[in-house]
Amino acid sequence: MKYRNRLYQLMGCTFLSAALLGTNASAEDKVTFVSQGGAWQDAQTVAILDPITEQYGIEIMQDSAPDAWPMIKTQGTTGQAVWDVVDTPPLNCVRGGQQGLIEEIDYAKVPNASSMPDAYKTPYSVAYEFYSSVLAYNKDNLEKVPSNWVDFWDVENFPGKRALRNHPLATLEAALLADGVAQDELYPLDVDRAFAKLEEIKPHITTWWTSGGQSAQLLFDGEVDMLMMWNGRVSAAVEAGANAGMSYDQGILQSTHLCMIKDSPNPEAAVKFLNAAISPDLQANLPLHIDYGPGNPAAFDTGKISEEIAKTLPSYPENANKQAMMSYEWWASEKGEAAERRWLEFMQQ
Amino acid sequence: MSTLTIPSTESPTAAVDPSVKLLKREQRTMQMLLSPALAVVTLLLVVPLGWLFLQSFYSDGFTLEHYARIFTEGIYWKTFALTFKISIIVTIAALLLGYPVAYAITRLPRRWSMVVLALVIVPFWTSILVRAYAWLVLLQRSGVVNDTLMGIGLTDSPLSLVHNELGTIIATVHILLPFMVLPLYSTMQKIPNDLLMAGSSLGASPFMVFWRVFFPMSMSGVIAGSTLVFVLCLGFYITPELMGGGRTVMASMLVSRNIQLYSDWGAASAVSVVLLVCVVLIFNIVSRFVPLEKILGSK
Numbered sequence: 213m214k215y216r217n218r219l220y221q222l223m224g225c226t227f228l229s230a231a232l233l234g235t236n237a238s239a240e241d242k243v244t245f246v247s248q249g250g251a252w253q254d255a256q257t258v259a260i261l262d263p264i265t266e267q268y269g270i271e272i273m274q275d276s277a278p279d280a281w282p283m284i285k286t287q288g289t290t291g292q293a294v295w296d297v298v299d300t301p302p303l304n305c306v307r308g309g310q311q312g313l314i315e316e317i318d319y320a321k322v323p324n325a326s327s328m329p330d331a332y333k334t335p336y337s338v339a340y341e342f343y344s345s346v347l348a349y350n351k352d353n354l355e356k357v358p359s360n361w362v363d364f365w366d367v368e369n370f371p372g373k374r375a376l377r378n379h380p381l382a383t384l385e386a387a388l389l390a391d392g393v394a395q396d397e398l399y400p401l402d403v404d405r406a407f408a409k410l411e412e413i414k415p416h417i418t419t420w421w422t423s424g425g426q427s428a429q430l431l432f433d434g435e436v437d438m439l440m441m442w443n444g445r446v447s448a449a450v451e452a453g454a455n456a457g458m459s460y461d462q463g464i465l466q467s468t469h470l471c472m473i474k475d476s477p478n479p480e481a482a483v484k485f486l487n488a489a490i491s492p493d494l495q496a497n498l499p500l501h502i503d504y505g506p507g508n509p510a511a512f513d514t515g516k517i518s519e520e521i522a523k524t525l526p527s528y529p530e531n532a533n534k535q536a537m538m539s540y541e542w543w544a545s546e547k548g549e550a551a552e553r554r555w556l557e558f559m560q561q
Numbered sequence: 562m563s564t565l566t567i568p569s570t571e572s573p574t575a576a577v578d579p580s581v582k583l584l585k586r587e588q589r590t591m592q593m594l595l596s597p598a599l600a601v602v603t604l605l606l607v608v609p610l611g612w613l614f615l616q617s618f619y620s621d622g623f624t625l626e627h628y629a630r631i632f633t634e635g636i637y638w639k640t641f642a643l644t645f646k647i648s649i650i651v652t653i654a655a656l657l658l659g660y661p662v663a664y665a666i667t668r669l670p671r672r673w674s675m676v677v678l679a680l681v682i683v684p685f686w687t688s689i690l691v692r693a694y695a696w697l698v699l700l701q702r703s704g705v706v707n708d709t710l711m712g713i714g715l716t717d718s719p720l721s722l723v724h725n726e727l728g729t730i731i732a733t734v735h736i737l738l739p740f741m742v743l744p745l746y747s748t749m750q751k752i753p754n755d756l757l758m759a760g761s762s763l764g765a766s767p768f769m770v771f772w773r774v775f776f777p778m779s780m781s782g783v784i785a786g787s788t789l790v791f792v793l794c795l796g797f798y799i800t801p802e803l804m805g806g807g808r809t810v811m812a813s814m815l816v817s818r819n820i821q822l823y824s825d826w827g828a829a830s831a832v833s834v835v836l837l838v839c840v841v842l843i844f845n846i847v848s849r850f851v852p853l854e855k856i857l858g859s860k
Contacts, residue, residue: 282820289826373702378807419724420807435701435724556818560636560810 241481242271243296246283248468249276250425251448255502256299256341260494268488270481278423279379280304284473288313293473296482297489301381302337303540303548305471309336315472315479322487327510337469338490339507341498344526344535345382346463348446349438350431351455358438360462361390365409367416372437374413375430378420380555381543382464383410385536386440389462395536403551407558420559431456443526444502463535465526467507499525610837617830627831637815637832644812647730647801648794654734655741655790656783662738663745663782667752678746685739693803696732697723724806732804737793741786748782749775784851792840812836 247253261272280300287293308314314336325338332339349357358370387409421427428445430436432454446458472482492510505527631637666674699705700722707719760770798813819829
């Protein structure tokens with residue numbers, strides 16, 4: 213799946229650059245926007261992207277990449293940017309900004325960011341949405357359902373096939389939570405302890421998934437009984453008829469940010485797009501189409517989001533209190549990077 | 562590096578010989594006709610490969626660190642060992658499955674042999690991705706295969722047929738099978754029937770005819786097909802990525818993961834170069850037994 217996306221990216225890049233070269237003369241507003249595909253990209257297309265085209269006249273070309281970082285890095289180092297705006301974990305935006313791959317945001321041109329708390333902004337990016345890595349389960353083959361990572365690690369009392377994401381982000385956190393670390397005392401992560409705990413569960417993991425779509429398939433088909441997933445993907449699978457559920461207990465609350473590629477083909481349209489995408493009105497559409505929380509809290513004041521919907525969102529206070537908030541700062545640190553590298557080694561043993 | 566060396570027929574005394582002139586002109590025409598293709602190959606293959614090679618020695622200046630990592634860190638050894646192990650198993654399985662098929666195509670009446678050949682070739686034209694997903698659907702826990710096995714009572718609980726090495730091997734064998742069957746078929750087709758009949762007329766049993774006459778003569782096809790399958794399998798990416806459940810890490814996946822992890826083309830290039838060297842070595846060794854052009858099916 214990753215391959216496919218990468219292939220599409222490459223193809224997209226080729227065609228896009230050809231198309232852009234061809235149409236450079238007409239200076240209409242258009243941007244190439246990259247998100248992560250699947251249910252999440254579908255939801256924001258309806259909630260945010262299509263309305264932007266309608267209201268602001270910005271033509272949006274979509275692309276998707278489950279892991280945008282290698283492409284950001286490549287476009288920066290080859291000096292051939294084909295993307296304009298990327299929806300990706302803030303870690304990539306900040307790291308990219310520090311390496312000169314991501315454009316610094318001129319907040320004077322992004323008035324919609326003023327209603328956002330400082331914690332939701334970095335010099336290079338603004339919060340776009342909140343989601344959560346939760347424990348999801350398919351009830352078909354389970355006698356009792358697990359409710360947190362402690363249960364997930366308890367293979368005796370909760371027998372069944374398991375899957376985790378083939379990525380250290382959130383997985384190391386889950387391991388530590390399972391090992392009894394309190395959710396507000398996670399950082400700095402005790403990496404050795406996390407990997408030791410992961411070693412314990414490793415023989416019981418059938419699949420290490422790489423893309424959100426793959427995780428949804430595993431849940432939907434009942435290929436595994438319990439797995440880590442992004443909460444919006446779980447609800448999409450349930451809506452599609454999966455006999456599944458999830459728990460916010462010990463979930464890992466995460467966010468993605470919007471950031472702009474440095475020297476992108478359409479820098480002005482990119483800023484306009486970024487400002488529009490975090491407008492309270494459009495942000496308020498988001499939870500109506502997927503169970504992800506708006507990146508701009510002013511969205512809750514628009515009256516569009518009912519209390520009923522708000523309750524299901526990962527960033528709803530009652531849900532947020534049960535979860536650990538991911539520290540992207542830690543992951544961007546040297547220790548975080550080292551932990552990321554250790555992942556490959558762990559997978560190979 | 563890619564200029565064509567054409568044996569020179571020129572000699573001072575023969576300069577006036579018209580037939581030599583004609584030959585030279587023909588050679589020049591051939592060279593001209595070849596040059597667009599050579600230019601494309603140089604541009605699209607040699608240049609990027611050279612770039613890859615240079616990059617594998619680069620990280621803020623000349624360095625051997627990427628290679629040092631490959632030869633010192635255990636995970637690289639493990640990955641290459643796994644890659645070779647899977648490739649060997651796939652090659653043997655493809656040979657065992659492909660040989661009878663190729664044999665059947667050459668022995669069956671023409672109408673039927675065409676049908677069998679089509680059955681081999683049509684999947685060959687189908688996207689690798691589609692075939693991998695199809696196997697995923699067939700082999701998964703609640704898939705057709707497991708449902709059938711459980712339905713007829715052969716097993717009580719579903720077998721783990723996918724998201725592991727086994728799944729990777731099954732799908733890879735299927736995808737690479739045509740690369741085994743086609744060279745075998747082209748070799749077997751050229752084995753003269755007279756020789757087999759001669760064997761029979763001298764009193765050999767059908768098995769003896771096959772074993773002593775047919776099989777040895779098909780050996781070059783066996784080597785050609787096995788080499789192709791083995792080498793292609795070494796570089797397989799999509800299938801292990803989709804069928805391996807994240808645990809079956811083959812060398813090509815290491816390349817992509819190196820880019821993701823180290824965000825460094827050098828690290829990934831070094832793995833690619835090592836893989837490429839393995840492939841070149843294999844071709845080199847095999848070409849001592851079977852000419853390369855035979856492996857690639859041009860003769």
